[in-house]
Amino acid sequence: MLIPKRLKKGDTIGVIAPASPPNLDNMNKAIPFFEQKGLHVKIGPNVSRTYGHLAGTDEERLKDLHDFFQDPTIDGIICAGGGYGTARIADYIDYDLIRNNPKIFWGYSDITFLHTAIRQQTGLTTFHGPMLGSDIGKETFDDQSRAMFDQLFSPQNLTYDESFSPLHMISKGEASGEIVGGNLSLLVTSIGTSFEIDTKGKLLLIEDIGExxxxxxxxxxxxxxxxxxxxxxxxxxxxxxxxxxxxxxxxSLDEVLHFYFANLNKPVLSGFKIGHCLPHFAIPLGTKGTLSTPSKTLTIEPGVY
Structure with a gap:
């Protein structure tokens, strides 16, 4: 496991769009959020490009990702939005470059494919959390979601319990393991590829929208x-x-979930506000977590050092 270095005031975050074109108006409205935290913001040169349903060609989106991982003045990378397209560049990424220049990488939705690929190829812990154009720049972005970015500035254990949202036991138990996963439809598209999600001994996160x-x-x-x-x-x-x-x-969705999970004989809890929702509980992927149905809690080790 490769843990990225924490952020501090004066650091610079780079913004990239490795999937679909982001909402540029919302993206620009999100910049003051980071500036108020004492960070500088650098927008990738290709973020505003479009190529059909993609934020620029594969080469352009890949270049921003490579350049920002390689750039020593960039201390963390946050995605502008999701959509579609990260799987197209996954097998062209220079994973040695990322392994040799580990830093915070943050996003969700279509970014799930990159979370899985980067973690399984390099061991780097990444972050599943709200993005500039999709969430942060909207008027509905709430204080609970804002607070989740504090975990990037100091190592802290996270605890999700019913003070955040009601949780429902589908299958009882308690287990610990590395947290992996993300958007369900993207996890499915990894099956049969070089980046197929590895769940052995791990806590699998699933979420989705519009399905x-x-x-x-x-x-x-x-x-x-x-x-x-x-x-x-x-x-x-x-x-x-x-x-x-x-x-x-x-x-119903509950009937579907119970069909697959009720007799799994391992802990399964639903109701987590993780995904395409507000508030959005942001978590590191790749660190150890403990899921307990008796206490209805998910505890997670820090994602930075």
Missing amino acids: EPYRIDSFLNQLRQAGKFEDAAGVIVGDFSESDPKKEASL
Whole structure:
């Protein structure tokens, strides 16, 4: 495990768009948030580019990622937004460059593919958390979500309990392991690739947006048949926003989750506000966590040193 160095006042964060074009207006509105924390902000040269549904060509998006990891004046990298496209560049990334220049890397949604690829190729701990154009620049961005960035400035253990949101036990137990995962549909697209999600002995986080129960069912079934739930030490069920079925003849999301997890004989808790939601509880991926259904808690070790 490779832990990135904490941020301090005067440091510079670099902003990249490795997936779809971000909302540039919201991105610019988010910059003062970081400046108020004493940070400088450098926007990647290719962030404002577009290439169809992508934020520039694969080469342009890859260049910003490489340049900012290599640049010694950049102390952390935060993604402007998600969407689609990170998987297209995953097998062209110079992972030795990242391993030799470890630093904070933060984002979620489509960024899940990069979280998995970077962690499994380099051992670097990364962060699943809100982004500039998608979240921080919006008027609805809340104080609880803002506070999650404090973990980048000092090593701190995180504890998620029911003071943040109600949690529901699907399968009882307690287990510890490295936290992995993220967006469910992106985890499924990793199956059969060089970056297939490794869940053995790990706590698997899943979340998604805009997917009806029948789609979530198909995603979970693929992970089940690939042995990902059997391998996992436990499952952290994050937020599944905009998941209501559009047809009357449909299983509910709860019914789908119970089908796959109720008899898993390992801890599974749902209700975590982790994902496409506000408040958004940001967490490090790659550090050790403990999931306990008796206490309904998730505790997580620091993601910086």
